[in-house]
Amino acid sequence: MSNKKKVLLVGAGNIAKTHAAALREIPGVELYGVFDVNAATAQGLVKEFGAGRVFNSIEEAAASDADTVHVLTPPDFHLSSAMPFVAAGKTVLLEKPVGVSTAECEQLREAAGQSGAVIGVNQNLVFNPAYVQLKEAIASGRLGKPRYLDYVYEVPLRQLAARQFGHWMFRKPLNILLEQAVHPLSQVLDLAGSVRELSVLAEDPVEISPGVGLHNACQVSLRCERMPAHMRFHVGAEFTVCRMTVVCDDGVAVADMFANQFHTLERTAYMEPVDAWLSARATGQQVKSQGFSVLRDYVIATAKLKPRSDAFYLGMKGSLQAFYQELQSQGKPRIDLDFGAELVSVCEQMAAAFKPLPAGATPVAEPAPTGDLVVVLGGTGFIGSHTVAALLGQGHRVRVMARGVNNLQPVFSRPGVEIVRGDVKNKADLERAIAGAPYVINLAHGGGGANFEAIRAAMVDSAVMVAEVCRAAGVQRMVHVGSIASLFLGDAGETITGATPPDPRPETRADYARAKALADQALMDIHQKTGFPIVLMRPGLVVGSGTSPFHSGLGFFNNDQYCVGWNGGQNALPWVLVGDCASAIVAAVTAPAAPGRAYNLVGDVRPSAREYLADLSRTIGRPLKFVPSSPTGLWLVEMGKWLIKRVTGRAVARPFKRDLMSRGLLAKIDCSNAKQDLGWQPVSDAATFHRQAMAVHAGEGSA
Structure with a gap:
């Protein structure tokens, strides 16, 4: 036992x-x-x-x-x-x-x-390695008595960047603090002690949906049991800073939680000019040493020569370890219900100081459309919101099915729009949403997964089930919105048309592109075997209001400032404005020639990666940089990672150079059939493209 x-x-x-x-x-x-x-x-x-x-x-x-x-x-x-x-x-x-x-x-x-x-x-940040070093340094007494704590918490937020406003943290002002601010506050309370008094300077909220404000930035001053503290809180930041600075009588301690680095500022015995040099050198050596340690540990852990050692995991492991050790030694944990309840109380006091949204103008009543009902599956996202607006503009009634139905954009509150909650992988949800509708637009991709089988089940099987449910329900036409990722686009000498089939070698592509290709092929097979009218739409790199301008079609972004291109970045890229994309999707609902055909949706303005990023940099006033690369070089790096993982016993898919070639988007794309069959007229003026793709982001807040 x-x-x-x-x-x-x-x-x-x-x-x-x-x-x-x-x-x-x-x-x-x-x-x-x-x-x-x-x-x-x-x-x-x-x-x-x-x-x-x-x-x-x-x-x-x-x-x-x-x-x-x-x-x-x-x-x-x-x-x-x-x-x-x-x-x-x-x-x-x-x-x-x-x-x-x-x-x-x-x-x-x-x-x-x-x-x-x-x-x-x-509260895993209480056990962050850099913070633990700071706490130990202060406890040792070598820096003297701590007098003041300053905390800067400026972090990006994936759900905010993706505009996933249905997430719990966006439902009311307090939630963003309970989800995010408890991290830095846990360290403040752990080191400075219980909060005796606080004051908050809150920035203006950002309206993320009608009547719903996001309070993503504030400053809070706290009078705590052991020392005063000040915290800057901002989620949705462009540059990550998660740094605590503690000023003591005889030095300063600094912990950077995300970089996992700790250093001090201390004095020497020498005269001021010499002391300034020696102190700076000592601090620099600390930073250099710790930065190298982070890189070394990452490489060794990746090679499975030591356990995982990133700051997040070490903080989590330290928290759980302390919990069980303290249970054994003293019968209860130090980070207990009382500690957590005080954090909740502090967040409530902060939220009480948040400013309400200013009263908006009373919306003008508009008549409800009376046209045919169109069901849009997964329609609350970026392309979906523009598609719903375009459908309403054409007089259609719209029923939108999505997993998240909270904090939606204003278009979903307009007359003629019905919202239903459902999952595209659930047949009963689909049957309920599609009932009575002559037309269905499928924008839902089904989600991801831990491996390709899970991704295939989510993306391919769900697309097939949508088609089968539509067919059984007597739907007159299904428009499936996929992606040009389903095509092989790595041959600069090839011209891709609507008749070009999905990539015939999907097994050489990354999981997302592979699933997209298989989904397109499965749907075309259903059309050919049963005659059920399916239309495939393959948008290019979709940009515009409502999404980040840092598109993965440019390359990969380790951060927003630097884009490592898929190639040299000089070939024209297949951009399409979201409004143009939506207009083509809506046209495909009723266009007589559309069933059984595929349409590539790429606009007529096609700047290269270098041109796009340079224009975006000038427009939004940020020093963005394009870093050219080669598919061969990227492939060799990925092969090196793959070999290390395989040697250490991890079953991972082999990377293919062919996939990286396709990501470079070298092929020419012909959209003439979309223009002919759908009457599609995408923007052809460079100034209009610039205004809708880039200038729309100038001066944007972090939301």
């Missing part, structure tokens, strides 16, 4: 994999079981990490003999997910935030008091 503590994970999303991996490195514990409302996701986690079992219900899990439960569900489900285990008297570790209100924290406290349950919170 094992004496290890049995750990149960509730929630099997991405963070669960990090918990499971960290638990492998912590002595005295074992992954006992998993519960998730999606049984397939739970099964996948169990298979990957060797957990004992999958539980069918949360009640079954709460009745099990698990010793400790990690609650890893979304924040608004923390209370309901944790309560059965707290009531059962188990030890519970909640992901941050511990709750979404002080009232929820009190409910947890009351329930724990009655059952004897122990509650901890995973």
Whole structure:
């Protein structure tokens, strides 16, 4: 019989994999079981990490003999997910935030008091390696007494950049603080102590949907138990800074959490000019040494010669390790319910200072359209919002199905638009959404996955199911919006037309392009075998208002400032404005010649990668740089990574030079059939393209 503590994970999303991996490195514990409302996701986690079992219900899990439960569900489900285990008297570790209100924290406290349950919170930034070094340096006394703490938290936000405003963190002003600000605040409270008083200078909110404001930036001054502190909070930043500076009587300590670097500013025994030089040299040596250590550890960890050692993972592992060590040594964790509840309280006080959105103009009533109903699947995104607007402009009624239906753009509140929640991979959802509609536009790609089989199931199988449901429901026409990624575009001497078939060698392409090619081929096979009217739309590099101008068609961006091109960056690229893309999609709904045909959607203004980035740099006033490369060089680098992973036993797909050639978009693309069949007239004026593709981003806020 094992004496290890049995750990149960509730929630099997991405963070669960990090918990499971960290638990492998912590002595005295074992992954006992998993519960998730999606049984397939739970099964996948169990298979990957060797957990004992999958539980069918949360009640079954709460009745099990698990010793400790990690609650890893979304924040608004923390209370309901944790309560059965707290009531059962188990030890519970909640992901941050511990709750979404002080009232929820009190409910947890009351329930724990009655059952004897122990509650901890995973605040992983408290165990960030650079922060731990800073804390140890201050505790040693070599810098003297700490007097003041300053924190700059300027970070990008993937969901914000992708305009995924349906995410929980955007639903009300407090949520962005509970999701993001608790990270730096956890370190502030850990080092400076409990907050006695605070004041907030909030910046103006940004309206992300009608009546919904995003408060993504503020400054907060805090009078804490051990020292005063000031924090700059900004999510959606272009340059990442996550840095704590502590001013002491005899030096300064600086920790950079994301770069995983710590250094100090200290004095020497020498006169001021010499001291300035020696101190600067010592600080520089610290920064140089730590920067090299980060690079060295990354290379060694990638080669599987040592465990994973990036700052995020080490912080997570340190948090879980401390939790179990403190349970064993003192019966309760230091980062407990009280600590987490104070963070929630501080966030509530900050949110109370946020400014409301200014009153908007009363919308002018407009008549509802009376035309044919068009169902748009996955229609709340970038292309979808413009497509819905174009459909309304043509007098169509629109029903939009999407997984997320919160904080949508104004177009989705217009008369004639019906919103239904659903998943394109769920047949019942599709049948409900499509019922009674003569036309369907499929913009949903089905999602991603951990491997190609999962991606194929999400993207290819979902497209086929949409077609089958449409056919069974008597839909008159289905317009499927794919991508030119389904084509091989690496031959500069080839001209691609609407008749060009999907890449005949999809196995040599990256997972996304491979799935797109297979989906296009599967849909054309259905049309040819059954006669069901399907139209394929293959947009190029779609740009315009509502998406980032940093398009992956240019190359890959390790950060927004530098773009490493797929080639030398001198060939014309297949750009298309989102408005032009939407107009072609809408035209394909009723164009007589469209069924059974594929249309490439590329505009007539086609700047090269170098030209586009240089123009964008001038327009938005940022020093953007294009770094030319070669497909051969990129392929050799990818092959080197692949060989290291294979040697260390990791089963990963081999990279193909052919895929990198296609990403360079060298082939000429002919859109004459779209212009002829659909009456399509994309923008041909360079100044108009510049205005709609680039100038629209000048002076934009971070949202």
